[in-house]
Amino acid sequence: MTRIVTVGAAQLGPVQRDDDRRAVVDRLRVMLADAASQGCDLVVFPELALTTFFPRWYVDDITQADHFYETSMPNDATQPLFDEARDLEIGFCLGYALLETADDGSTHRWNVQTLVERDGSIVGTFKKVHIPGHESNEPGRPFQHLERYYFEPSPEGFGVWDAFGGRVGMMICNDRRWPESYRLMGLQGVELILCGYNTPLHYAPDPSQDPLQGFHNQLVMSSGAYQNGTFVVGVAKGGVEEGVDSLAESSIFGPSGELLARATTNDDELIVAECDLDWCGQYKNTLFDFARYRRPDVYGPLTAPPSN
Amino acid sequence: MTRIVTVGAAQLGPVQRDDDRRAVVDRLRVMLADAASQGCDLVVFPELALTTFFPRWYVDDITQADHFYETSMPNDATQPLFDEARDLEIGFCLGYALLETADDGSTHRWNVQTLVERDGSIVGTFKKVHIPGHESNEPGRPFQHLERYYFEPSPEGFGVWDAFGGRVGMMICNDRRWPESYRLMGLQGVELILCGYNTPLHYAPDPSQDPLQGFHNQLVMSSGAYQNGTFVVGVAKGGVEEGVDSLAESSIFGPSGELLARATTNDDELIVAECDLDWCGQYKNTLFDFARYRRPDVYGPLTAPPSN
Numbered sequence: 195m196t197r198i199v200t201v202g203a204a205q206l207g208p209v210q211r212d213d214d215r216r217a218v219v220d221r222l223r224v225m226l227a228d229a230a231s232q233g234c235d236l237v238v239f240p241e242l243a244l245t246t247f248f249p250r251w252y253v254d255d256i257t258q259a260d261h262f263y264e265t266s267m268p269n270d271a272t273q274p275l276f277d278e279a280r281d282l283e284i285g286f287c288l289g290y291a292l293l294e295t296a297d298d299g300s301t302h303r304w305n306v307q308t309l310v311e312r313d314g315s316i317v318g319t320f321k322k323v324h325i326p327g328h329e330s331n332e333p334g335r336p337f338q339h340l341e342r343y344y345f346e347p348s349p350e351g352f353g354v355w356d357a358f359g360g361r362v363g364m365m366i367c368n369d370r371r372w373p374e375s376y377r378l379m380g381l382q383g384v385e386l387i388l389c390g391y392n393t394p395l396h397y398a399p400d401p402s403q404d405p406l407q408g409f410h411n412q413l414v415m416s417s418g419a420y421q422n423g424t425f426v427v428g429v430a431k432g433g434v435e436e437g438v439d440s441l442a443e444s445s446i447f448g449p450s451g452e453l454l455a456r457a458t459t460n461d462d463e464l465i466v467a468e469c470d471l472d473w474c475g476q477y478k479n480t481l482f483d484f485a486r487y488r489r490p491d492v493y494g495p496l497t498a499p500p501s502n
Numbered sequence: 503m504t505r506i507v508t509v510g511a512a513q514l515g516p517v518q519r520d521d522d523r524r525a526v527v528d529r530l531r532v533m534l535a536d537a538a539s540q541g542c543d544l545v546v547f548p549e550l551a552l553t554t555f556f557p558r559w560y561v562d563d564i565t566q567a568d569h570f571y572e573t574s575m576p577n578d579a580t581q582p583l584f585d586e587a588r589d590l591e592i593g594f595c596l597g598y599a600l601l602e603t604a605d606d607g608s609t610h611r612w613n614v615q616t617l618v619e620r621d622g623s624i625v626g627t628f629k630k631v632h633i634p635g636h637e638s639n640e641p642g643r644p645f646q647h648l649e650r651y652y653f654e655p656s657p658e659g660f661g662v663w664d665a666f667g668g669r670v671g672m673m674i675c676n677d678r679r680w681p682e683s684y685r686l687m688g689l690q691g692v693e694l695i696l697c698g699y700n701t702p703l704h705y706a707p708d709p710s711q712d713p714l715q716g717f718h719n720q721l722v723m724s725s726g727a728y729q730n731g732t733f734v735v736g737v738a739k740g741g742v743e744e745g746v747d748s749l750a751e752s753s754i755f756g757p758s759g760e761l762l763a764r765a766t767t768n769d770d771e772l773i774v775a776e777c778d779l780d781w782c783g784q785y786k787n788t789l790f791d792f793a794r795y796r797r798p799d800v801y802g803p804l805t806a807p808p809s810n
Contacts, residue, residue, distance in 0.1 A: 323797050323800060324795060324796075324797060325795075326789070326795065347797060348800070349799070349800070350800070351797075351800030351801075351802075351803075352800070368795075371729065371789065371790075372729070372796070373681030373682075373684075373685065373725075373729055374681075374685075374796070374797075374801055374804065376681075377681065377682075377804060378800075378801065378803055378804065381803050381804070381806075382803075397788075397789070399788040399789070400784045400785075400788045400789070402758075402784060403758070403784075403788075403789070406758055406759075406760070409759070409760075410728060410759065413721075413724055413725050413728060413759050414725060414728070414729070416721055416725075417681075417721050417722060417724075417725035420718060420721060420722075421679065421680070421681055421722070450710075450711070450714055451714075451717070451718065451721050452714070452717075476708045476710060476711075477708075480705075480707040480708045480711075481634070481679065481705070481707070481708070481711070482679075484808065485808035485809075487632060487633075487634065487676075488632075488680070488682070488808065489631050489632060489655060489659075489682075490804070490805045490806060490807055490808070491657070491807075492631060492656070492657070492658070492659030492660070492686075493659075493682055493686065493804055493805045494659075494805055495659075495686055495689050495690075496682065496685060496686065496689070496798070496801055496804045496805055497798045497801045497802055497804055497805050498689075498798060499798055499799075500792065500793035500796065500798070501793075
């Protein structure tokens with residue numbers, strides 16, 4: 195028996211500040227149709243796919259950035275994408291900023307990915323857990339990385355959904371650097387992890403890491419895949435966006451940790467891999483049989499609050 | 503300021519069943535002297551360095567294998583190693599099987615590594631946490647991997663010690679495949695992790711992993727190093743031992759995850775790296791500032807007992 199899910203990673207080149215959502219959605223639809231023609235069941239778009247990576251700018255009044263957020267999904271701008279996907283019977287995963295008004299009237303800003311099944315139904319929406327960067331304007335940087343200003347960290351952690359014939363999880367960008375992200379999904383039997391990212395090549399707090407961005411990107415996704423016996427699909431918004439060069443190198447890894455496909459440009463580019471989800475069992479049921487081999491009795495400090 | 507620790511990974515070729523401990527200790531002393539002549543502060547020997555990897559055989563009565571265990575450290579056979587190290591003012595880390603009689607008269611069998619400072623004092627003894635393989639004889643295998651018969655899992659978890667001017671931790675073989683091992687030490691500020699291993703190239707439960715042994719070995723140590731901002735020293739007993747071929751590829755990784763040195767043979771071979779422990783801070787104080795960026799509030803399932 196095989197459970198093949200053909201997955202497309204739809205890397206995007208830059209989205210500039212003046213690009214409107216309809217123009218971006220048109221690009222997504224081109225890639226969606228391309229993926230359908232290549233037999234994909236699922237297409238994964240990057241983090242914050244609908245807009246430029248706006249945390250690179252500071253605004254005194256955060257509501258001045260509210261136009262970068264969606265307030266519902268689908269909405270007028272994205273409905274054509276939902277319609278076309280349903281017509282093509284292809285699922286997708288879309289990253290965007292979400293402005294949410296809670297029942298108590300409070301406002302919340304999240305960095306999210308929504309997973310949509312082949313029939314157009316929404317499977318789930320994941321909120322980013324590990325928010326990198328800084329909280330306050332740091333004018334000395336060549337550009338800001340104000341995700342901790344613009345986004346709350348998810349209080350929900352990492353879920354896994356039954357979709358596409360398997361167990362599917364999501365994470366966003368910096369989540370992929372933390373082994374806890376993969377493991378929390380691995381403990382729920384994840385077989386396919388979908389991860390969009392925007393990764394500037396320059397890291398101001400330690401520029402010695404700049405030339406290693408591609409190496410680190412591959413390292414964390416490959417090891418997370420292997421150590422949890424899962425496919426991992428990493429999808430970039432790459433290239434020079436508003437003067438900031440970001441890592442491309444969208445990649446798909448198998449549960450062995452092996453690289454199955456990688457983008458070769460830093461622009462709109464679709465890469466495809468046939469993912470046999472039954473491969474995961476070769477790791478989950480042997481070397482990484484968690485129930486047999488993990489040692490949660492000595493893992494206590496992993497969940498302790500920071501001592502400072 | 504720099505805090506350089508020059509570390510030697512003293513890979514061993516096979517130790518056959520009939521090799522007595524004194525002959526093995528003579529090999530270790532040769533490598534110790536070589537390391538001293540190359541300016542090493544610390545030499546790391548592999549897992550179960552003093553004997554053959556005896557879990558490959560089953561004995562009905564486990565006490566028939568007791569001659570493979572040490573009952574004290576140092577002992578008559580290893581005292582010359584301790585003496586020579588103290589004379590050379592070089593520290594070492596030694597893996598061996600330990601048979602311990604507790605205060606209540608009960609007997610315990612551990613797979614351990616002992617760390618010795620440059621003045622000959624014992625820093626600490628680590629007991630292996632993640633015991634791989636199987637509990638019962640499985641005659642259908644070409645060779646056994648009965649670690650779960652011969653060794654109890656450590657109830658103590660992963661410690662970190664102040665030694666060699668830094669924060670030093672230990673793990674053994676299969677521990678290196680589990681991100682929890684590195685993280686539990688990372689949370690204690692580890693800067694240098696010492697890991698001996700014996701890794702047969704053939705993995706009976708899933709031979710598709712056989713050609714990937716070297717890739718997986720590098721992947722887990724490199725990612726564990728990067729994700730915790732620590733040096734990792736992996737040291738093999740490699741080559742064909744009693745008919746079983748084992749991975750060599752002893753390696754030293756920096757806190758960037760980069761490979762600093764790797765053995766090129768599968769026999770006795772010393773590799774050396776100058777480890778500036780201050781490099782660790784470039785990761786621990788930025789991208790992987792745990793107190794700032796980890797999310798233990800959503801990590802609860804990591805420590806939950808298996809549900810089955």
